[in-house]
Amino acid sequence: MKFCSVCGEKVELIIPEGDNRMRFVCGQCNTIHYQNPKVVTGCIAQWQDKILLCRRAIEPKQGLWTLPAGFMENEESNRDGAARETFEEANARLTDMTLFSVFSIAHISQVYTMYRANLVDGEASAGIESLDVALLSENEIPWQQLAFKVVEENLKLYYQDKAAGGFKTHYGEIIRLNDGQLNVECF
């Protein structure tokens, strides 16, 4: 950020009075431009004994497999966002949505919310952001070709819960260590 989006003047990076963090502030109109984490919302969509994965048509991680998910939009609910992303990426409709997990990824300032849901009719096909979609059993999950750590962790928790006979709602954090490795902690 270099310019004020309200008045067009150059912004400065300073700690505003009464604050304790650096913010972009406009010296002309005094607007403080706060920057906050973004929410990514998606789902584990179930059909019989299978779940829905999408192969990414876009960067990052083009060609790898993911759960349908994307940035939540203004003026939609978190749950509606997950359903919208699933429809956009996989032309699939959801029912019986329940919150499955919240993952916080501080180093990229993102919060991931994932729902567990059922497909309405088992129908799914590649949307514009997907190369392919598939309904897969546990033994068919391409663990070595998953796009994101948060997807892998959600799938692990899902099959853990399934094996234990009941689904919970999870909170976890994905932390980037000094060597670049990603560490996962669930609370």
Place this chain on the structure above:
Amino acid sequence: MKFCSVCGEKVELIIPEGDNRMRFVCGQCNTIHYQNPKVVTGCIAQWQDKILLCRRAIEPKQGLWTLPAGFMENEESNRDGAARETFEEANARLTDMTLFSVFSIAHISQVYTMYRANLVDGEASAGIESLDVALLSENEIPWQQLAFKVVEENLKLYYQDKAAGGFKTHYGEIIRLNDGQLNVECF
């Protein structure tokens, strides 16, 4: 938003190619300025049979009671944000934090995450954004003087769970009806 924060030129409100929503787009440097919901994170902090409430020193709802909560910052985890807000507003330290609820409030583009936690030592005092703090039993909760619907709903769910003998993780939506009334749905 009137000006591009990258190059300072005027922005236009248009639907970018391949998108289906109006975005602020810069005609000079082509930056698309996405706007996304903000996360508010906070907690129900327990001490013996009481919980911590804060009386707001700032608008909106100055003078009314709330759970400690505030906007999550970049590069912090959702859980750490709740602990930070509790320390800022009530000089109180938390332990044993578990996710209690996610509430989506679409008409103001906010997602509220609330944790259930214990106070480390029962100590709490008003921070700069609070007029007062109090540790209150259920029969002392000022139900008619709560600042926000989402606070009221969290407290209702908390005491429901407590009475039932076990705490769950909840997802709910607060929806503004045409007459301005707020409707609550839990899923």
